[in-house]
Amino acid sequence: MNQAEDKPPAALVVDDDEADLLYFQNSLQNQGFRVASAMTAEDAVRELSRGGWDVIILDWMLPQMTGIELLGKLKNNPSWRDIPVILVTAKAGSGALDKGLTAGARDYIRKPVDRTELMARVRAAISNKRILEKLENSNQELMRLCQMKDEFLSMVSHDVRAPLNSIVGFSDFLLEGKMGDLNEKQQRMIEVIKKSARAQLSLVENLLEVARLNSGRINLKLRKADLSGIAQECWEGLKPNADKKNIEFVFTAASQAAMVMVDDMRICQVVNNLITNAIKFTPRGGRVEVSVLLADNGPTLSVKDNGPGVPEEERSRLFNRFEQTRIKSTSGESGFGLGLAIVKNIVEMHNGNVWLESRFGEGAEFFVCLPSAEQMAPR
Numbered sequence: 015m016n017q018a019e020d021k022p023p024a025a026l027v028v029d030d031d032e033a034d035l036l037y038f039q040n041s042l043q044n045q046g047f048r049v050a051s052a053m054t055a056e057d058a059v060r061e062l063s064r065g066g067w068d069v070i071i072l073d074w075m076l077p078q079m080t081g082i083e084l085l086g087k088l089k090n091n092p093s094w095r096d097i098p099v100i101l102v103t104a105k106a107g108s109g110a111l112d113k114g115l116t117a118g119a120r121d122y123i124r125k126p127v128d129r130t131e132l133m134a135r136v137r138a139a140i141s142n143k144r145i146l147e148k149l150e151n152s153n154q155e156l157m158r159l160c161q162m163k164d165e166f167l168s169m170v171s172h173d174v175r176a177p178l179n180s181i182v183g184f185s186d187f188l189l190e191g192k193m194g195d196l197n198e199k200q201q202r203m204i205e206v207i208k209k210s211a212r213a214q215l216s217l218v219e220n221l222l223e224v225a226r227l228n229s230g231r232i233n234l235k236l237r238k239a240d241l242s243g244i245a246q247e248c249w250e251g252l253k254p255n256a257d258k259k260n261i262e263f264v265f266t267a268a269s270q271a272a273m274v275m276v277d278d279m280r281i282c283q284v285v286n287n288l289i290t291n292a293i294k295f296t297p298r299g300g301r302v303e304v305s306v307l308l309a310d311n312g313p314t315l316s317v318k319d320n321g322p323g324v325p326e327e328e329r330s331r332l333f334n335r336f337e338q339t340r341i342k343s344t345s346g347e348s349g350f351g352l353g354l355a356i357v358k359n360i361v362e363m364h365n366g367n368v369w370l371e372s373r374f375g376e377g378a379e380f381f382v383c384l385p386s387a388e389q390m391a392p393r
Contacts, residue, residue: 023140024048024066028058028084029073029102034125038071041129042136055079055087062088067097068140071132074103074114082117089118096146098139102127175218181211220352227359234277234363238387241274241281241313242267242306248285249304252293259298266305272313273387280360281384284368287353288317288380295321295378312366312386318379324372332370333358357382 023046027038030053042049052058055076061067070088074081081101088094098120103111111122120142121135185208187193189201196204226232249265256263274281285304292302296319303318324332333354361368365385372378 022046022048023068024050025069025071025136026050026052026058026061026067027071028052028055028076028081029071030054030076031073034073034102034127037127038132041132045133047136055084058084059087062094062097065093068143069136070097070099071136072099072101072119074101082114085114085117085119096143098143100135100139175215175222178211178215178218182208182215185211217352220356223356224352224359227356227363232280232363234280236275236277238273238275239278239281241272241276241315241384244276244278244281245285245304245306245315248282248289252286252289255290255293256302259293259296259300261293261296261299262301264301264303264305266303268306268308268313270308272306272308274313274364274384275387276364276384281364284357284360284382285315285317287357288315288382291353292317292319292321292378292380295319297321309383311383312389313384315382315384316379318377320377323374323376323378324370325374329370329372333368 025042025047029035035051039049050061052061072081101114101119101122104125120139185204188204300320305316307314367383
């Protein structure tokens with residue numbers, strides 16, 4: 015139990031009727047509450063300035079300033095807005111109560127006040143307040159830990175990237191014969207070293223990208239572009255990868271310009287990740303289709319393969335970080351479950367949607383729908 019819970023709960027009662035004031039004071043003090051009272055809004059503000067209140071019991075009718083007006087003043091003050099207010103009223107009808115609750119009251123009690131009802135509502139209000147405080151504290155701690163994690167990933171990734179680049183560079187240097195001829199065994203071993211270093215470098219780059227996306231440090235450089243043009247450029251760049259596996263690699267552009275307002279480098283990253291993923295899980299001699307179409311919701315990219323597909327129970331978490339399906343790639347290509355998470359983040363930054371349609375054993379088709387340039391234009 016924390017210090018706030020060790021202390022007796024503190025209640026401020028605001029009522030201009032002396033008999034009602036005494037009734038509330040006695041009822042609360044008999045239950046171990048620390049109680050202060052005020053008969054005017056001015057006195058209430060003075061008491062509130064002392065701080066430490068767990069609940070306010072506020073009469074609707076006050077001299078000079080009504081309880082509703084005082085309630086508005088409380089909710090506009092950052093120091094007081096989270097204190098639960100229980101409104102006490104003799105007014106009948108739902109209209110008055112709606113007005114009080116809309117103004118920020120947590121609860122209400124009708125006069126004449128029943129002691130049992132009073133204590134039940136007061137304790138519920140205080141309990142809810144403490145639960146919200148714990149949630150807020152937990153949320154702040156989680157945000158702090160997430161920030162520390164992102165900073166750690168960024169620092170480690172930067173420190174690891176430099177030696178990995180050196181390994182890849184010197185491997186190329188050796189493979190090109192610049193330090194003399196290599197025998198077959200030496201060449202094979204250096205190629206393994208280079209492949210492993212590239213895989214680790216890819217992981218580091220993805221970790222850096224995830225850290226940047228999570229921290230909100232990425233500013234999109236939006237421009238008007240044809241989604242078909244972006245997709246075709248990515249398709250052409252990845253065609254050699256498909257050719258290595260003898261994959262039938264097809265591209266179909268939209269029937270007319272599919273204009274979007276995007277950061278084309280980021281959308282190219284999305285397309286590359288999806289196509290690379292499709293090639294990875296498509297068997298030799300298989301088929302990968304990349305197409306752009308004009309849908310009702312906006313220009314849509316489709317990347318379809320005839321690989322093993324995704325089991326239904328794994329689809330909902332496929333776009334989560336470090337999540338991978340139990341389906342293995344067809345040529346031993348490795349991954350770390352970050353590519354689709356990056357895709358989702360970038361697409362959502364563009365106010366778009368990404369989803370998967372798949373039947374296990376019959377391939378998978380990923381869709382990316384982006385708002386058209388007209389939809390993104392200021393009105």
